[in-house]
Amino acid sequence: xxxxxxxAGAQAHAKHETSPWRLVLNWLVLCGxxxxxxxxxxxxxxxxxxxAAALCISTLKVTLVVLIFMHLWxxxxxxxxxxxxxxxxxxxxxxxxxxxxxxxxxxTNSRIPPMPKVDQAMLPDGMPPAMSxxxxxxxSGPVGNE
Amino acid sequence: MQSSATARKVTAEGWLEPPxxxxxxxxxxxxxxxxxxxxxxxxxxxVLLFAGIFVGYFVFRAYFPESFEQAARHLSxxxxxxxxxxxxxxxxxxxxxxxxxxxxxxxxAFWLLMASVVMGAGFLCIKAVEYAEKFREGALPGKHxxxxxxxxxxxxxxxxxxxxxxxxxxxxxxxxxSLLTWVAVRCWRKEFSPGYYAPVENAGLYWHLVDxxxxxxxxxxxxx
Numbered sequence: 058x059x060x061x062x063x064x065a066g067a068q069a070h071a072k073h074e075t076s077p078w079r080l081v082l083n084w085l086v087l088c089g090x091x092x093x094x095x096x097x098x099x100x101x102x103x104x105x106x107x108x109a110a111a112l113c114i115s116t117l118k119v120t121l122v123v124l125i126f127m128h129l130w131x132x133x134x135x136x137x138x139x140x141x142x143x144x145x146x147x148x149x150x151x152x153x154x155x156x157x158x159x160x161x162x163x164x165t166n167s168r169i170p171p172m173p174k175v176d177q178a179m180l181p182d183g184m185p186p187a188m189s190x191x192x193x194x195x196x197s198g199p200v201g202n203e
Numbered sequence: 204m205q206s207s208a209t210a211r212k213v214t215a216e217g218w219l220e221p222p223x224x225x226x227x228x229x230x231x232x233x234x235x236x237x238x239x240x241x242x243x244x245x246x247x248x249x250v251l252l253f254a255g256i257f258v259g260y261f262v263f264r265a266y267f268p269e270s271f272e273q274a275a276r277h278l279s280x281x282x283x284x285x286x287x288x289x290x291x292x293x294x295x296x297x298x299x300x301x302x303x304x305x306x307x308x309x310x311x312a313f314w315l316l317m318a319s320v321v322m323g324a325g326f327l328c329i330k331a332v333e334y335a336e337k338f339r340e341g342a343l344p345g346k347h348x349x350x351x352x353x354x355x356x357x358x359x360x361x362x363x364x365x366x367x368x369x370x371x372x373x374x375x376x377x378x379x380x381s382l383l384t385w386v387a388v389r390c391w392r393k394e395f396s397p398g399y400y401a402p403v404e405n406a407g408l409y410w411h412l413v414d415x416x417x418x419x420x421x422x423x424x425x426x427x
Contacts, residue, residue, distance in 0.1 A: 083295075098280075122414060123415070133239070136243040139246075143247035147250055147257070158262050
């Protein structure tokens with residue numbers, strides 16, 4: 058039970074501590090970046106430019122929160138791998154989905170109107186039954202409940 | 204059967220003795236490290252949960268850019284910015300609470316955690332004001348949409364994304380507040396010491412994740 062409050066463990070952890078002043082400084086920088094995001098949004102830029110600027114600043118803010126507030130700067134390597142991997146997987150998902158969406162041509166996204174009704178009398182001989190409005194024709198012969 | 208809290212002794216420093224070390228861990232550090240790793244794994248799954256929503260946002264934005272821009276102009280930037288600052292400040296107090304708890308300064312940690320909970324409640328109140336306005340205007344998802352100021356197609360889709368993302372985030376805020384309250388009560392009982400503070404750290408990590416999600420939601424919904 059003596060090891061539960063083992064001073065060696067606490068000291069080992071304290072070597073990697075983040076001082077309260079560094080936490081407060083990080084908070085000030087994060088607030089500053091929030092106002093920077095807001096300020097950038099009021100500038101006259103293209104929508105794509107706004108999106109890129111907002112995502113860059115947000116990514117910077119998230120990095121600061123993760124490294125300083127969540128102590129990943131001094132954290133174990135295993136924890137870093139988990140979090141970085143989950144973000145990479147998020148980027149993979151987003152990249153391929155957006156690559157698909159941005160390379161589609163207009164017709165794939167438009168609604169194709171239903172087939173107009175076809176006057177059977179106008180059809181020449183030998184047309185397939187699917188051309189008719191009623192769908193595939195039944196074969197002749199009795200239809201029973203088997 | 205006695206509860207573990209009542210059976211525990213008080214150490215010379217005034218802390219409640221930590222719960223017994225599970226037999227499969229060699230040292231306390233080993234145990235703390237495993238608890239921390241488990242929490243990071245869980246946070247990884249949370250990132251993937253929100254990933255779907257963010258991908259949905261980008262896809263629908265690509266299809267309906269005009270309505271997304273029109274709708275963003277009808278969200279209150281002031282309230283969104285206030286909420287961002289509230290969450291960032293609550294993240295600071297949570298980080299400071301962790302700093303105090305790992306030094307056994309339980310009372311300081313208690314007040315810092317309670318400040319974070321109050322800021323979380325403030326966040327939810329501001330969100331409720333925003334939601335009430337959206338309901339009043341009829342800026343709602345699907346067939347409930349009747350907001351005449353968004354003329355471009357896809358307006359109801361924006362509000363699907365808005366309510367789903369902010370709603371799921373608000374649920375996380377409520378869960379985070381509950382976790383912070385739970386560890387604050389344990390701080391009040393002086394349960395944490397340099398050898399045992401993992402619950403404060405893990406609840407704090409959850410709260411920081413709530414902050415991370417909002418850091419992305421804020422510009423995408425309100426500003427872009």
